[in-house]
Amino acid sequence: MFKVIAVYRVPTDDAAKAKFEDHYTNIHTPIxxxxxxxxxxxxxxxxxxxxxxxxxxxxxxxxxxxKDAWKAAMKTPEMMASGKDAMTFAGDQVSVHFAEELITNA
Structure with a gap:
């Protein structure tokens, strides 16, 4: 499985945290x-x-x-909209990474 991973730092205060949670849940997730x-x-x-x-x-x-599905998705307007939105509501509070999942079973 290939992933886009977004790591969000803690918002600056409780009001910023509430605003972040609302935007992430109601706007960013649907995008x-x-x-x-x-x-x-x-x-x-x-x-x-x-x-x-x-x-x-x-x-x-x-x-x-x-990887093919990931590469195709990276070129879409929807992915661009997701990235633009993340920068709008999280800005320097987020870092984005690309990863391939490797699973080792117990």
Whole structure:
């Protein structure tokens, strides 16, 4: 599986956090789900780390079946809209990465 992974840092205060949550849920998620070839949108809300609080708020994974599906999606207007929206509501609070998932079963 190939992914676009967005790592969001913790918003600056409670009001910014509420605004972020509202935008992510009601505007950004529907935009992402329109991307051709997307298989899943996984949202991971960070609640802490081994030493306590984390500077991360959320990790989102847009999942595609294979590299060809990912490459095709990267060229679509829907993906461009998703990226533009992320920069609008998260700006320097988000970093975006591309990954191939490798699974090792126990």
């Amino acid at each position: 992402c789900l329109k991307i051709p070839g997307i298989k899943e949108l996984r949202t991971n809300k960070i609640f802490g780390g081994p030493t306590g609080a984390s500077n991360l708020h959320m990790i989102a994974e847009m999942c595609f079946e294979n």
